[in-house]
Amino acid sequence: MIDRDRLGALLRRERATFAERNPRSAAEYERAGHLFGRVPMTWMNKKAAGFPLYLATARGATVTDVDGHEYIDFCLGDTAAMAGHSPEPVVAAVRERFDTLGGACAMLPTADAAWVGDELTRRFGVSRWSFALTATDANRWAIRLLRAVTGRPKILFNSYCYHGSVDESLIVLDSQGRSVSRDGNVGAPVDVTETSRVAEYNDLAGLERELAHGDVAAVIMEPALTNIGIVLPEPGYLEGVRELTRTYGTYLVNDETHTFSAGPGGATGAWGLQPDVVTIGKAIGGGIPSAAYGLSEEFAQRVENTKNLDLIDMGGVGGTLAGNALSIAATRATLEHVLTKPSFDRMSEMSAQFANDVQRVIDAYDLPWSVTQLGARVEYRFAKPAPRTGTESHAASDADLEDFLHVYLANRGILLTPFHNMALMSPATTEEQVERHHKAFEGAIEELSARRGPS
Template identity: 80%
Template structure:
């Protein structure tokens, strides 16, 4: 239903307009010759226009670039700023702590409060801290291998758990294989990992039956390949199978935290053995955590040959630093509260309903998926049910057109897919503005 020639012409038009309206960002990008890829981190080159916007400031749900343009920010740092940019409460806590020291390699009283609050929200009882969800996952995996004596970890095809080596595995033509583009893999990923499609209990059963899987590491709903929601009974089946085969279950709530104050774990009544979470809990300051059950903690404590204090491969000097912990306490205690999540989810529903009206008006075979405060439109109907189906539903040019079109009109989506996240500072007017401009973008695309 998409005229590809017209799509190509519109994409070229919008990219040219982007270059014309953002000369300072283009200049900054051009002169950054001593940065690998010209950006602080290479994923910043994931943009639809040829070069990234450069940040001047961000407050609440609004971002301003160096050319002076304001944007409604539905990206929110790909979840890192889900509390809103520069929350006054978090900024105050960070400034207060920084004046009193940030990195002393000593605990602060705030850490115990955060651990208790994370237990209240997610259930598991013993917590430790990291700076990124990648490290939280990596360290939790090491602990689970140690406590089980099993070598392999099982992941869902096209999952996302940061840059954890073991997770870069997919199903290819019914068999396990390395995810395309994997950089510098230390070994064939099938040596360390097993894989099953999300929503496929038969495939999970078959892989766990080998008896060598220490843990299933999964998002309760896939997100980074596009939102893929669980079918009825699937998550209950995962828990049943992991218990059957003596395998631990780790829920990575870094993105599914959008489901509510206790993430999908609390919302759907899940019972994982381990929970990892990152990004959003620090309110913009690098922070992450992993929590383990009392049973796992006791087993680890009983293994006296493990070096959990010095060079055992778990932990980092800056993990659990006073600044990150102060930011996490302020975020959880005062910003990402139950009341805030209720407002955020209502706005995400408003966003999804507006997009669905546009889709229905134009008779597009697309769909909308929502996970609490997060919503996304997909170029498939019904929405994909596995990671592989979700990957196959991608349309790079169509996605780029919508991203650049909206950016040129003051709206930013998450660079990966067509995902929008709500913050406590997001307004109904901002959501409605997206609906209107999204509708205009589709009308232009379908104009004869």
């Protein structure tokens, strides 16, 4: 239903406007020749307009670039700043720990860590916690423990899942239903089919077929897919996953890094799930690098009772900066004062308003698109009905259409997550900011649908 010529013309217009608006960002990008890819991390080259915006300041749900333009930030660091940029309780805790008290990386535990462990147990159910700096590392370390106690070599993932840069997770199903390495898998240390199995999300028969091999230590999954576009569980699916993992002696890991948006205990708490392990990162530190993995009491005791596991020195479970006093102080402040139940209630209300606004535009223009909400997170997709598997969600992508919407919105002071059409609400997000997105989004669709050519 999209006029591709018109879309191309509009995209060229918006990119030209972006370049005119942002000369300082363009200059910074040009002079960064000694950075690999001209950016601090190569994923920052996911840019719809030819070069990235450069950050000057950020506070709450607003960021300002080096050209002085202010943006409503619905990206929020792709979840890392779900608490909002520099929330005051976190700023105060970090200042006290780093300045007044000192000892941010003293390799000594602090009392804050026990408080955080108690709070994470209350929210997610599993009772023994350890810390990391990224969810990727939390998943990696959990995988080591899972293999160690089960003696099984393989980990099962959903096709087009996202668990950071965990090597084992980069496995998908091809068009023939065969397990293959995901396109773009850089420098894989070993064929991923040797380390992993894969099944479609929402496909219990496919999951059982893979578990029946008897070599799967754990199923690691997001309770709802997110980074390929939000894909929600069908009725009975998650209960079926839990039943099958128990039947085949396989542990279940919920990666709540993105699904934390579902509520204070993530999807695990919101939907009453019972995983053996929970991993989480990004948002819990309020902008300071922090992550954690939690073990059920049964699994933790099995780890402790397994002989010849070096969990202190050479076991590969840990890292010098993991659990440092600064990140733990930030995590406590975030959980205690910022990402609380009242905050999640309001964030979900803002998300529902956002979703309803988008749906009204889709309906008004009779677009074959869909909108999906997951607590404080909402996303619009170029498919109707909404995709039910990761592979379907991957197939629904439209790079030019996505780029047009992202650049169009950026030129009008609104930022979405660059990897997809995802908007996240923070405690600082306002109704007026959501309404501004609605007006800009409707303007984009109106121009895209108009019969006259773009000016």
